[in-house]
Amino acid sequence: MLLELVRPCFARTQTWQHAGRYVSALVSEIPKRNGWTIAEQVGDRTPDRTQRLLNRAVWDASAVMGRVRRFAVDGLDTVADRRRRRGLRIAALDETGQQKAGTATAGVKRQYLGCASRIANGINTVHLSYVRERTGHALIGARQWIPDEQIADPTVTASMGLPADLEFRTKGQLAIDLCTDAYAVGVRFDVACGDEVYGNCTALREFFEQHDQAYVLRVASTFMLALNPQPRLTCAKAVTLLLADDRRWEIRSAGAGSKGQRWYAWAWIATVSPRHHLLVRRHLRSGELAFHYCYVPAGQILTKARLVRAAGLRWPVEEDFEFAKDSFGLDQCQARLHTAIARHTVLVMAALAICAVAAASSKTAPTPRLLHRTPRASDHPPSPA
Template identity: 80%
Template sequence: MRERAGLLQRLRSCFARTQTWQHAGRYISALVSQVPKRNGWTIAEQVGDATPDRTQRLLNRAVWDTTAAMSQVRRFAAAGLDEAARRRRRRGLVVGALDETGQPKQGKATCGVKRQYMGCAGRVANGINTVHLSYVREKTGHALIGARQWIPAEHITDPRASAGMGLPPEVEFRTKGQLAIDICADAFADGLVFDFACGDEVYGNCTQLREFFEQHGQAYVLRVAATFMIDLPSEAKLTCAQAVTLLVKDKRRWEVRSAGTGSKGQRWYAWAWIATASPRHHLLIRRHLRSGELAFHYCHVPEGQILTKTRLIRAAGLRWPVEEDFEFSKDHFGLDQCQARLYTAIQRHTVLVMAALAVCAVTAAHLADRTDTQAPPPSTPDQPPPPEPGMIPLTVPEVKRLLANALQHPKPPGHATHWLNWRRRHQARARWFHQRTRLNRDYTLFS
């Protein structure tokens, strides 16, 4: 509760009216609640409103600075995780992890919607994509701290589509790599410092993004494709796949190390690295111990910063928490459940979900040591289980459940019956208008 109150106080300056700020707080509480779906209707019912009007106004028309609110969430999450690390005396790496996530959508009216590859579906599907930045504190916690929705060029250049989707006039087409630049520039402006920036091939293959990081003295470990070209000290140019075939023939060049601790233990891989023509750039190769599958990371460490294979491997292993942030945001806070269609509404829902996640992530980080009673891990394969396994520390989903119980809003008498009747009346009205529209269409067809 203390962390929630602290974040809401930070957000107060972003809202023109106190009532709007208070409703945003109730919206965050509804995101943390146990309602199975989080859309305008369910959120309004959860916070005790008689209709969804106030919730829809909060997302679409209310006066508040969404960009400033995201900045406050970013500073809150980073400061909270940093403080938790200091209290626990954990001096781990700080990583900015970039990735995008999709939300399936129906129809063509939603801002940014297009048939495209959706990682959440594992195939080409109709939906929207948003680039995110996660603040990862090694051995402490992580939370989403930045987001920019990817908008197809045809939506921006078509005046009718642009107006219908609520796109601001200043919006320009940006690739996902360029959106990552914008997000990281905002993070740097807020004073955040990363030991490394990490991302998958979408970001590693973006020359502009790599140049941006190098201009700002930012070390990075970015995944690249097997066809990515590197310059060798011999002045030869090879793809990553060719470099491995020619330069890593000796098995002694491979070293088995852990990419970090997962829920099931250490994540072991074989690693090798190759020097490039630049002394501050290296190609880090990861090989799966069973399948032999290779993954390539193009790495840069500025002059004056520590450059060791160990640090690069640790950084490469800290990219995965952003995937966990996506999982938490969708499964527990409704990131992909919002039915908003306009640009501003989607952005505002995203910011409020990030706020809910940040509150729970910071709370979990502060409570980790006090709630971790696990038995020591096994040291041999035949070790018998302990008589009492203990409990893992409170996770973000468990903190969310505790907050949901503490944030129960009292409902006025007859609230459940009112909403039962409101939904039925609204659906009857919608059905009537749909029938009239179809009748007009059929009349035209048969006349």
Template identity: 70%
Template sequence: MGELLEELRWCFRRIEPFVQARKYVRAVMSEIPKRNGWTVAEHVGDRTPDKTQRLLNRARWDEAAAMAEIRRFAVSGLEEAARKSGRRRGKLVIGALDETGQQKKGEATAGVKRQHMGCAGRVENGINTVHLSYVREGTGHALIGFRQWIPEGHLTDPVRALRMGLPADLTFRTKGQLAIDICTTATTDGIRPDFYCGDEVYGNCTELREHFEADEQAYVLRVQKNFRITLPSGTVLSCEQATKTLLKHKRRWEIRSAGKGSKGDRWYAWAWIATASQRHYLLIRKHLRTGELAFHYCFVPEGQLLTKTRLIRAAGLRWPVEEGFEFGKDSFGLDQSQARLYTAIARHTVLVCAALAVCAVTAALLRDRTNSQASEPAHPDQPPPADPGMIPLTIPEIKHLTADTTRRPSENTAHWVNWRRKHQARSRWHHKRTRLARDTKITQVS
């Protein structure tokens, strides 16, 4: 942790915000159940949340430069882990794009809107942020870039934009365009994965696909069933039509693993269809039990290896971004920030990504040393081993071990109990005074 935090020092104008940021990162890596201004301040030993709130809202520091340092730390750390373990040669590097949400109440938070929230599985009030995960096959993964999505209506309303702290030069960008911005920044830092992967939100963005192709960057992007492709014969069909027409026979499908999950290999039936372009293919994945289809539009530049096996491996490596969200939220409070301003939300996300990167690199470096699992079973009737061993240390377990060294001072507990009670009494008094004025107006009207 110390190595990364020292690399972030130059991003801060003054030492005080840097010290507070260091405390903040240690707090999000602790075992406190919620991570907001009050709980973080109590954990690090502050007397009030003023320093934490100032760090996120008003302190002078460059969160974009800090994210660049975190990105370089994560990428170099995972590369070093792959080199030491001998997993560097022949393994794919994936840039996985996806968005995640955070439910919010009210209308004061930057970017808040009623929209479909994947974390809730329905339409809810909340904010959405596009993330880029750096995935090194067989080694590990970390979140290395993000952009918050802001509805166009917030940007065109100057009063609302001012209240939400939106930068004056901020323009409306779709999620696909935000992905372009994130990937462009990563490319500037010298990061060029073997493939970029994403779901239908990104696969259906023509501008994003054209950006990758102009940059000679390979991709495997999910698309919807009505996405249209041009066959070598010149016929234009939707993905669903092409599959029904060209993949009738079982011999066109082959069962391959999409990679190992926590319960073993994830087996699917796969097929691919050539298009009029020699560098574009449609990769189809079929669920073995339900028959559900998933379509991937693929591009591989001239001079790069193009095989179905390679595309299947790339498609199967998109899931770690979901795991990154799970770890970020459950272990580091990625979605627990109570910040409302645009910059404050970004700064909280940067500091959470710093904590996640430290644990991700540590887990990758210790992967082989902490893996003592017994050999995998060879047949269904094989009896279990007497000692199953242990899986490698995971990111949450690294966080738990680190949290033991960052326990909050117990003598601060009584002070914070009294501080919260006094703050809530003050808030209650002001709420009652506001209600008296409102009730007076109601009485006058009636």
């Protein structure tokens, strides 16, 4: 049981017990999950004990997150191994936001929030999700993004409860921190995936390559490719030059979504490096293109089908966000201090991990539909040579 595993992370038994009641309240049927409603659910007359748990009680949220990570990964792997499912192990990176009023909350700033689909006042947190293909998925890491100007102002740092030694980190650098933590305890991934925020981060791509980590990362149409003997080209220009022939495109499913299989046309392009490729996805109706810069280390499987599967397995992190918000109140915390926000986040992750492992153990995942056809030109990436 996860709650037993995290016991050493708490200085006092009473604090650990209240954390367990907090998680129980998160998974209950209460309509909102804030200080008052959680207090009422656990039998307290006021939210004082809940506020103490998040703000002042002595316990190590980082250590709890490590136990949550281990529990989720081991639990999903055990189910997959027991049922002989050799699905890919994906590290899915993404951030999610929460709208906030005012300027007192740690990390709050007018910025783009995916939850609002616009520039709004709020906070953003980078997450790492462990996705075990055909088995399940759960959030296993989180780091809140804090604006540089808040870290640089001692008065603001003190009022928001930011650590005195906190250094500014971009979202890409926070992703490096999350993956470093996972690698340090033996968690391994077949492929790492992320959207343009992470694909456009050179430091993150270099970090993955230094660790022999295959990746399929979204990049912008203006991302530059090295194509020999052609000069460097943008992704958009490379598609125009090399993929005009429809025979280079193949229709494949990116996996099942809420409305069934997600069918797209796919093609890939070789670069000067035998380990790097550009995977291109085209919407069947609108023709809209999405670009994925891919790296596969020597000795690992390199096929277009495998890259397409990996690209399609980034979406479960969005499902994790939706479930964590709608069912466990990830975005309903009214805390303002940095420590309290981090503690609420990790307790929500604990609730999500428990449910993810339980769901994986009780369900029979459907076999994904795959296209079967004879080999053709699209099986080999075009080169400008």
